[in-house]
Amino acid sequence: MDPSKIREKIGRFRILVVGRANAGKTTILQRVCNTRENPVICNSAGEKIDPAVLEASRDRGLHDIENEMTFESNPGFIFHDSRGFEAGGESEFDKVKAFIASRSKEPRLKDQLHVIWYCIPMDEACRSFTKGETKFFSQCDTGNIPVIVLFTKFDALYDEAYARLKSEGVSMKEAGRLAPKHAEDSFATGSQLKFLYHSKDIRHPPKCHICLPNMDSDDADCGLLIERTAGTLDNEVLKQLFVSTQQTNLEICMKYAVEM
Numbered sequence: 402m403d404p405s406k407i408r409e410k411i412g413r414f415r416i417l418v419v420g421r422a423n424a425g426k427t428t429i430l431q432r433v434c435n436t437r438e439n440p441v442i443c444n445s446a447g448e449k450i451d452p453a454v455l456e457a458s459r460d461r462g463l464h465d466i467e468n469e470m471t472f473e474s475n476p477g478f479i480f481h482d483s484r485g486f487e488a489g490g491e492s493e494f495d496k497v498k499a500f501i502a503s504r505s506k507e508p509r510l511k512d513q514l515h516v517i518w519y520c521i522p523m524d525e526a527c528r529s530f531t532k533g534e535t536k537f538f539s540q541c542d543t544g545n546i547p548v549i550v551l552f553t554k555f556d557a558l559y560d561e562a563y564a565r566l567k568s569e570g571v572s573m574k575e576a577g578r579l580a581p582k583h584a585e586d587s588f589a590t591g592s593q594l595k596f597l598y599h600s601k602d603i604r605h606p607p608k609c610h611i612c613l614p615n616m617d618s619d620d621a622d623c624g625l626l627i628e629r630t631a632g633t634l635d636n637e638v639l640k641q642l643f644v645s646t647q648q649t650n651l652e653i654c655m656k657y658a659v660e661m
Contacts, residue, residue, distance in 0.1 A: 402447050406511075407645070408645070412511040413476070413477050413478060413479045414643050415513065415514055417517045418481065419517065420483070420516070423549070429613065433478065436472050436474035436475075438472065439452075439472065440471060441471050444467070444468055475646070479523070494536060497537075514546050530573075535602060538605055538606060541605060542604075545636075547608040548608060549607055549610065550611070552593075554616075555584075556615045559584050559614065562579075566580060609632070609633060623650075631644050
């Protein structure tokens with residue numbers, strides 16, 4: 402089907418973004434939409450919400466997952482934001498679970514949730530999964546909605562690898578060159594991924610994961626996130642919609658144009 406006809410029929414691609422406070426969620430969405438501007442936030446009726454009102458609500462602990470976040474640079478994406486379960490505890494988890502279930506029952510594809518990005522920051526002292534994150538992957542069955550874990554702020558592990566290499570007598574220049582690869586290799590065989598994919602406590606593991614370093618830099622690359630997301634979509638119409646909506650990875654547009 403022609404991408405323009407798909408967009409005409411379905412409208413926009415809808416993503417739920419889950420994560421702790423300061424997990425770098427907004428920065429990643431800005432990169433995906435190729436902008437530095439703040440998002441436009443509307444309520445479920447499509448009415449724009451004043452940022453001051455929104456901030457006041459957040460200060461009072463109020464948050465509406467039904468609110469829709471878009472960026473003027475690429476309005477083809479609709480994002481829904483969850484604060485992460487440490488912020489609202491049991492109540493926030495129930496809201497997210499209900500939201501996913503409700504969107505799954507929507508009869509029209511345009512109103513359904515199409516993918517979930519779960520952000521886990523790697524710059525915190527304790528990098529083990531929180532109780533809320535473990536609960537999500539053990540109790541929240543998302544059905545046909547793919548979940549991708551985004552290990553954000555991954556460059557924090559580069560710093561640790563650099564220090565480790567330096568302590569082993571490696572020169573500053575060589576340590577800087579080797580640190581990213583050492584960090585990535587260590588993480589690939591580490592406890593976090595073993596727990597996420599192989600623990601008996603995890604009944605609903607994600608489709609895949611991705612490590613995202615330096616997303617706040619001007620030349621940040623989210624191409625792999627785009628590629629992995631497209632690869633998790635089994636619905637060919639949704640895959641075409643996603644690929645044609647994103648504007649940061651031209652290679653994937655050409656790849657899927659040939660395959661489809």
